[in-house]
Amino acid sequence: MTRTVAVTINGATFEREVEPRLLLSDFIRHEAKLTGTHVGCEHGVCGACTVQLDGTPVRSCLMFAVQASGHSIRTVEAMADGGSETRLHPLQQAFHEEHALQCGFCTPGFLMSLEPLIPALVGASDDEIREAIAGNLCRCTGYQNIVSAVRLAAKRFDAQHGTNGSATGPE
């Protein structure tokens, strides 16, 4: 039994015949050929496969592609300006500058989880930042530099957008 699904990923709609058991993560990688979304544990623990479903971070390994039909998915490929390698998204730029990745396997998941949270993390304490990234595992960095990158991205967001978030967090 297969079904026709139409999943919009980063603005482009992918219409395919798929088995209901096809995971969204595999649809993204093997059907849409967008391999920026990584697959780690395939049971919702590691966070590597996190994408945004209608703007909300979710595990793409815990959803079926059929469930995403008619919905809008955002993946890491949409972050840099026009897929550019030179004009990174401010959050990617902060990861780059703070050395918040080593092997980079977990990075797309971190970015997808964090992107919608940055405005709320302006002035956040390190504990609050660590809680925000608790759903993503990284085996290289020890998290210190990821926390620094989030702090930097939030600070720049505040400077640019002038949110009311009081910048009381530790520098």
Add this chain to the structure above:
Amino acid sequence: MKPPRFEYDDPTTTEEALDLLAQHGEDAKVLAGGQSLVPLLNFRMARPDRLVDINGIEELSYIRHDNGTLRLGAMTRQAAVESSDTARQLCPLLVDALHWVGHAQIRNRGTVGGSVAHADPAAELPVVFSALGASFHVRSKTGPRTLSPEDFFQTHRTTSLEPSELLTEIEVPVLPAATRTAFVEFARRQGDFALGGAATVVSVDESGACRDVRIALLGAAPTPIRASDAEDAIRGRRLDEDAAREARVLTEAAITPTGDIHGSGDYRRGLIATMVYRSLLQAASNRGEAA
């Protein structure tokens, strides 16, 4: 791994879902948020012939204040309850506990009803609903039933839901003013399965004495259980350090949690008793809930 093959239905009304369950219930599993079921499928620990996906049933997703009760549709996402002013105002214990459920990404998908129907002994929501004396409304083609948490939770990941039945609503009584609540748990890392926990609901009269006391334990048994010895000892007394200590000792004597790789039975017994102690002191310092 990848999930095994299954037939898939995605009804858009409760009636349609009940028809499907009446026809295929024995071989089907209901798919709500999927945050527990899909891992089981990926591990092939579950191999249902059919999934009845209820994500498209909009009428099962709501948070309503209705005549002294808070009504939660079974498909309501945990994140929606967490950010609901209505839920926070009427049932702060539930919102406090949701913070401990998985991670934000899991709560964005996970549902209130799914957590209840999955009945994991390490899950927060079944314990909270036990402490609150919630009612579980279930439906099937043969009619509706309303079950108490005690009747609903049978054992480890097993409920009294019949294969043809669907959990549709959780009804939580809104607590009277001057009721104090607290939820505490211990997990090795943020978002991990808890090693133990306690949900406490205490009403206090004008003299400061406890009247109704309900303490539900997480991880103490295959289902949520109440710390009845501790409850009896506290009723009628002031909620202070001495009372909390006595509750800890009585709980430790009353429970026999099972050990596993994450902690022995003895360790968990002490841990859960300490959670009772902490939840009582935290409840004592929490202000009364708005009715």
